Amino acid sequence: MSKILVVAEIEEQDVKKSSIEAICYGKQMNLGDVEVLIIGQVAAEHLNRLSNYGAQKVYQVAHNDTDYRDIQTYANIIAQVINQAGSDIVLMAKSSLTDAVAGRVAIKVEAELVTNVVELPLSTDPIKIKRSIYTGKAFEVVELTGAKKIITLRKSAVSIVENSGAGDVTIEAVEANTPDQKVSFVSKEKAEGDILLPEADIVVSGGRGLKGPENWGIVEDLAKTLGAATGCSKPVSDENWRPHHEHVGQTGVKVSPDLYIAIGISGAIQHLAGVNSSKTILVINKDPEAPFFKAADYGIVGDAFEVVPKLTSAIQA
């Protein structure tokens, strides 16, 4: 029997959806108890709900939003709890935080580290697991044989399964050992947009085919209608038609939504590298030979300025 620890991230006093996926991943591995580490304040009802996803126990390091701003400190706390809990498999949803801490924790607890995992293990004895490589252009299968394993998960590696009424989780408060903090909190500014691009279930993205920033209303209307985040190709953000945090691709944000809608984007390999783990891709392009159609599940050949408003009206209706 393994002991699985999910390192959860929080946002506005709740556990992030990507971390809920990681808990479900741990449960669906079917290798042992699933425990969760939470660094921060989470409302009690949200903590108790974690049992519905398969968590048995929560280690909670309560702190204010402003306490820890230091990657070293996070890594120290995670290593401390892994040792305290005796965890042999550690799961983290891929994020800018876990990109920075996973390697540090692996060194501290002498674990092997596998990043960018895209689905449940192909086998569990030994664990063979598929990961995305070359900035999303290929996949490889690796075998994990070490005593301790740290696995970071791409979004949508498993579906969230909730069994309501599973009872309360056990909550254990942990006093964090945080020597030598070198970075302290100064201020926080939220990026524009209600839905964060890397975590969005639906992304509506526009390319140079939209001709200019003044035409982005059709992209925003469709995104608003679908509850989607907006993205764009690199030249669009280079031209300052859209903010840089919306740039999707090899050199921008990598997304894994349930649905990616590409409007007036040609489908260059560098753009595809950021979207090819999307579950479903819809391409709207007036050129039937646009390379994006080869990567698409659905395609509409047509002028975006005619197609997109009609699509938005049809969805609204």
Ligand code: FAD
């Ligand atoms: P274009 O290639 O100009 O394509 C516009 C598309 O819109 C065409 O397919 C056209 O048929 C279509 N269109 C035109 N008018 C309409 C209309 N009215 N209705 C519908 N369709 C229409 N790019 C990224 O996106 N992300 C990256 O991370 C990235 N990284 C890069 C890294 C490197 C090192 C390099 C060299 C390049 C990188 N690029 C990246 C750039 C990439 O190679 C392409 O140049 C870029 O993706 C093209 O953007 P686009 O599809 O918006 O524009």
